[in-house]
Amino acid sequence: MSLKYFFNPASVAVIGASSDKIKIGRQVLDNIIGGGFKGKIFPINLKEKKIAGLKAYPALEALESKEYAALLVVIAIPSQFVLTEIKKCAKLGIKNIIIISAGFKEAGEAGKALELEIAHVANMHHMHILGPNCLGLINTWHKLNATFASSDTATGNTALLSQSGAIGSAALDWLKVKDFNFGYFISLGNKAVLDENQIIEYLASEKKIDLVVAYLEEIKDGEKLMSLISRLVKYKPVAILKAGQSAAGGQLALSHTGSLAGSNAAVETGIKRSGAIWLENLEELFNLLLLFRKESWHNRGPQELSVVTNAGGVAVLTVDEISRQNVPFGCSYDILGDADAKRYEDILKKILADKKVNNLLVLLTPQTSTEPVKTATAIIKAAKKYPNKLIMTSFVGGEAIAEARDMFEKANVPTFDYPEEAVRSFKKLIMYKKTIDTIKTYKKPSVKIKKVITDTDYIKSLAILRDYNIPTVKTMKYENAKAATYKYPVVLKITGPDFLHKSDKNAIVANLKNEKELKEAVRMQEMANKKSLSKSENYFVVQEMASHFQEIILGFKRDASFGPIMMIGLGGIYTEVFKEIKLETSDLDFKRALDIIASLKIYPILNGARGQKKYDIKGLAKALVNLARLANEHPEIQEFDINPLFVFTAGVLAADVRIIV
């Protein structure tokens, strides 16, 4: 069922409304009334007859209007009473509910059980419930502020989602001083029923919204998220700040939200795959909002960033950052320290008439002849004249430029405290524009389970690879009697559950030149590993030696939320040293595999740098695609590593494997 009435209810009831102005329920009621909501408003209170000048009702069933399907119910009463109300809603056919109340999953086991029961009722009756433990919902287009946070913004085109009420309220407060008008504000809370996916799905078709910015602490269904966003970003940017990106932060998030998030690396890989703009912190989030405040961000011409300045030094620092961020740079126009507003006006006229200049950062520091306010007026005028060019400003200083900054905010011209913030935000913008052109919709790979693999035996694991057209080094179970028949030189390995990390266990002996050396090596290993080798699952294998290859590591690890995360990187002794690893979701095709390989630092070597030989990049890409297919078709395999994969000038060979089911 659509969320249409959830976001645009015909009427709103507030359970927990009270004449006590301190009560959260009353604050919500006041905000709904004060926001100018046009529908009917029903305060619900067992004892009181009139609240905030409105008739109060003892219970939902007492409302005169019976249009329950278009009613939004906001619940702000102690948690122990909430379930009863939800059940009542279910009985009455009420579908849209916000539970503001806290005291659920975040409060311990009892709360968690209660929340699960609520979710169960909601799912049985196809009810939409936001929260619990949330700030509520604002829809400025519908003049609905169903939160306990004050907000007096006009309508806007941005939707803000926040899993944290605290960050949500901080954002609302910040947006107010920045004169930033948004369309929707949705505090997700515990996400017992509604989560980011359902909200984003709705916002995709909401024409009033052209930018979605979300703060999330956990993502339960990453594959669904990737599928939704990768479709959406083609016409609306989505930016996500995921808390808990570090191990320590993730640990804290776990204790804070009470829910297990996917692994950090998988989340980052998945969100980047979705095409969403990846944010690292609050500053980036707020700065991105500043950048997107003007519609002109989506101009599609040349993407160089040019700079106008009255301070050479500030321009140099700006170009330093442009360079660090690898942003295409246009030109820097230094109109000198004594530039007045007129000189700014003149240069803007000249530059903006140039079709090649689409993106301009205007810098100013207050000096003797500087006229910050007049200059701001000139810039705002120019921005209006060129609505399709992105004009950003950074006036560096304090008192002298404060009024100019306010003017920019009121006029919707992106303005930043420091030029480097403008540059970094701009970088995100041009990356996003590249995404629009290149993104492919994520489709959850179809799972055709062939046979369920439960055996992690080494020789069988190599056989699985060959089933998926990934060739392997010729590998035989060692037999004393056959030692004379091997093609020397050979490598001797011990495989099995006691030898998952063979190098660490000294369980690899390379370069054995003849039968005698091999047998001697076997004897030495047997002495050293008597106990392990007494178990049949640990045994010797012999592999033919190869040479003239590049060592690559290839593998995947399954994430509960984002599916199999593929890995490719530098193998051999430098793997741990340089951690040259790229991750990607398992929906990759041959072209994408080639792109990933080309993004590796060692690509020049694979590609034959400085007149050296070229390695079989296509063969490597095929191996990666085939391994992804294996990952998709065997959901029972949790991890699979090929390390090393030998890449030759022609062909590849898996030389060692490790599988975890």
Add this chain to the structure above:
Amino acid sequence: MSLKYFFNPASVAVIGASSDKIKIGRQVLDNIIGGGFKGKIFPINLKEKKIAGLKAYPALEALESKEYAALLVVIAIPSQFVLTEIKKCAKLGIKNIIIISAGFKEAGEAGKALELEIAHVANMHHMHILGPNCLGLINTWHKLNATFASSDTATGNTALLSQSGAIGSAALDWLKVKDFNFGYFISLGNKAVLDENQIIEYLASEKKIDLVVAYLEEIKDGEKLMSLISRLVKYKPVAILKAGQSAAGGQLALSHTGSLAGSNAAVETGIKRSGAIWLENLEELFNLLLLFRKESWHNRGPQELSVVTNAGGVAVLTVDEISRQNVPFGCSYDILGDADAKRYEDILKKILADKKVNNLLVLLTPQTSTEPVKTATAIIKAAKKYPNKLIMTSFVGGEAIAEARDMFEKANVPTFDYPEEAVRSFKKLIMYKKTIDTIKTYKKPSVKIKKVITDTDYIKSLAILRDYNIPTVKTMKYENAKAATYKYPVVLKITGPDFLHKSDKNAIVANLKNEKELKEAVRMQEMANKKSLSKSENYFVVQEMASHFQEIILGFKRDASFGPIMMIGLGGIYTEVFKEIKLETSDLDFKRALDIIASLKIYPILNGARGQKKYDIKGLAKALVNLARLANEHPEIQEFDINPLFVFTAGVLAADVRIIV
């Protein structure tokens, strides 16, 4: 001669003072008067008798007071008249001058010549001249504002140096709104005479100053700078923002300042060697000032950063940044969303009583029960009670927390817009504290010129290395007649001016197993390089093959400002790929060399990771130290590369060299 009277003059004369209030000279005069300067003030103006209520003088020689040695003269007249005044000053025995006027080096060749002449006069007569093309000087302790920028700050302990007037005035404006009191403000301008080194030398002995922050666009004498700062940072932190860190930015800086700066890499290496805090942009500079505003930053106990928060999500983001910055983390205290001021007060009491908590970041987002102002009061009280603990704050929001932020600024409690800024600034602080303990004073290495090397011949270059106890691979000039006597396998190379990059020229043939293969290789190379080999300076060499080594690149490049910059990194095919290079100044000793090697990513491999063999790290360190000695003793050598240097389990061998004199 000391700068005592320059910074603390008994009287000030302003050449260019005028009754026209728009004139820069008049603005300077007004600022001197308005700032409350206690000494005599002499406006100098040919025609006027009285300016700003003070008696005016037609010329410097007309002053009744003859204490010229303690007089500061500020010059703000068109550039073409400045030299005459300087000469007059010289004649009168005036030593201390500020030239505000622009129109010198930054304005083209004529201005540059004029500036050189002024510098010449100044040096002849031991005069101190600040500028030209600068804002001037403020010394709040002396109530002297000899700039044309307004400033009403009380006394403080920070000295600010800015080579850019524009950034200087932006900083003054910013400091005002932040209620940040400083001690000295020095606008360096063109640095015709006084530069950062002389100023820093003076500030080192100025007890009122305990922090030096500088914005620089070029550093002429980097070795002097390193020597001064490396001594100073043991008791006073110095932070430097050097503009033009990128290639593009450096290019812009060049056109902006009209002066050639040292190479970016050399500047960064040198400033870091000096122990100065390295800043990347204005945001970092301003945030560092915020952090240092409270003296408590120099507490020397445990350095973990702990966090108090009323918003779990913000704490998670903060810990993410703590983790990214590799800052030692203490504990996070989540006092929940409904925390009032009392709860903040209580937790602060509890935590701050703990001796292990020395550094605390207090976070707040405005929620329903939040009391930002009362909470700020409680924090300020706690900060006063524990003057030796560093208490930082970050209240995230807008209107609701604006007053609290102001209170922190007035009370000198570091407060940041976003928690990640606090964390990043704190990281710089703990890095600096480490510097205090480890810094060694930089001494310009003494140069004992042995013999001047002018020859870049390959075999002779190898011999120079051996003179400095760096062993080399056995290398012989190829002789057809001796081919039978070589110890095979060998490598054949062509050396000489046409073969500086041998690999690119395919001028290396490795693994020649016998005389026949060698002679065949020689024949093939002769065919391919007929023309080059006809010149005697290009010739064949033969080297014995080695094996079982790690390839390292070792070298140096001489910087005009910072001296020889040593380089060590991963050699071989991965050099270009991973750019794993560390730079250091040439005053390094054996211990420092070991530290640098240990900081390389490939260190674990050199040190025998995962039970593998160890390479000769000490031998490598010795080679680096010896190469540094070579660099110091041969100032005529501009560049010297050893690539590769073979590092064995015992010993090292230089296998190839490139020298530029």
